[in-house]
Amino acid sequence: MSAANIPELRVLVVDDNLVVRKLIEVQLVNLGFTGIEVASNSQEAQDKIAATNYDIVFLDWNMPGKSGYALMQEYREDRKYDHIAFVMVTAESQERYVREAVKAGATLYITKPISPVTFKEKVEKVVAWINTNRATKTG
Amino acid sequence: MKKNIPDERTQISDLVSATVVDTFTSMFGQSVTAEALAKQMSGEPAKSVFSSVKLHRGKTHLEFCFRFDFDLLLQAAALIFSKDYLASNPVHEDLACEIANIVCSKVKAYLNDRGYDTEMGFPYIPKSDQNPLMRQKEAVHMHFYYNNEQAQQGVGVVVNFFEEGAGH
Numbered sequence: 001m002s003a004a005n006i007p008e009l010r011v012l013v014v015d016d017n018l019v020v021r022k023l024i025e026v027q028l029v030n031l032g033f034t035g036i037e038v039a040s041n042s043q044e045a046q047d048k049i050a051a052t053n054y055d056i057v058f059l060d061w062n063m064p065g066k067s068g069y070a071l072m073q074e075y076r077e078d079r080k081y082d083h084i085a086f087v088m089v090t091a092e093s094q095e096r097y098v099r100e101a102v103k104a105g106a107t108l109y110i111t112k113p114i115s116p117v118t119f120k121e122k123v124e125k126v127v128a129w130i131n132t133n134r135a136t137k138t139g
Numbered sequence: 140m141k142k143n144i145p146d147e148r149t150q151i152s153d154l155v156s157a158t159v160v161d162t163f164t165s166m167f168g169q170s171v172t173a174e175a176l177a178k179q180m181s182g183e184p185a186k187s188v189f190s191s192v193k194l195h196r197g198k199t200h201l202e203f204c205f206r207f208d209f210d211l212l213l214q215a216a217a218l219i220f221s222k223d224y225l226a227s228n229p230v231h232e233d234l235a236c237e238i239a240n241i242v243c244s245k246v247k248a249y250l251n252d253r254g255y256d257t258e259m260g261f262p263y264i265p266k267s268d269q270n271p272l273m274r275q276k277e278a279v280h281m282h283f284y285y286n287n288e289q290a291q292q293g294v295g296v297v298v299n300f301f302e303e304g305a306g307h
Binding site for chain 2: 020091
């Protein structure tokens with residue numbers, strides 16, 4: 001599989017807050033992403049993940065109903081979704097939450113408030129992770 | 140280790156100030172200024188949006204109430220949404236809840252790092268007749284100012300917090 005080409009990457013943004021969904025979408029568009037979809041809760045996210053082979057999923061940690069954290073845990077138990085970069089987005093900044101997220105399989109952790117500079121740095125790391133993952137599988 | 144949240148009022152106020160300013164600046168491109176004391180302004184915002192968050196600790200809770208100037212939220216939203224979208228889709232309540240969520244998450248992290256065992260509820264829009272801002276004399280009051288599109292300074296954000304249920 002070839003290196004990740006940003007416009008070809010399929011991204012899902014999951015957050016119950018309309019403003020956060022749109023903010024992340026706008027910042028992704030500014031970075032060159034084109035294949036962006038959104039979901040406002042975990043059930044909608046599950047339906048979309050079942051239908052589309054996403055490369056990156058941005059997940060809000062705390063959402064009414066099933067949390068983004070719980071959703072990520074479920075997918076990380078299934079090797080079929082190993083290729084997906086799960087990015088936890090949350091205002092939770094305690095170190096223990098970061099450790100928990102990484103332990104549960106989060107590729108990256110973004111704490112709010114999200115600045116465009118920090119967001120760009122994080123997305124570059126995610127793309128690097130995807131490239132490493134693909135190289136490992138083909139190597 | 141401190142176990143009395145009222146002892147932390149000054150630290151919480153400082154954290155709220157820093158986070159409100161940082162959130163508006165870095166996430167929504169708006170410059171707001173924290174003021175220790177409310178200045179005498181020419182008038183209250185013509186239209187306000189309220190949001191609230193509760194931090195629970197046993198039988199007590201720390202309640203945060205936010206009041207945003209509608210125009211400030213509109214300026215912030217205009218960075219993300221098109222004018223056409225904003226004309227037909229109200230986003231100000233989502234924005235008010237998100238800012239409250241970010242600020243109170245920082246407070247929760249601060250308190251829990253110091254040994255308080257607090258849990259945070261989801262942000263909500265209070266009913267106007269139940270707004271605790273109007274009935275709490277013991278609350279800490281914080282004001283933030285901004286310049287509107289006409290370069291006139293006004294109160295952009297008011298944050299109040301107080302502990303309820305202590306001593307029960």
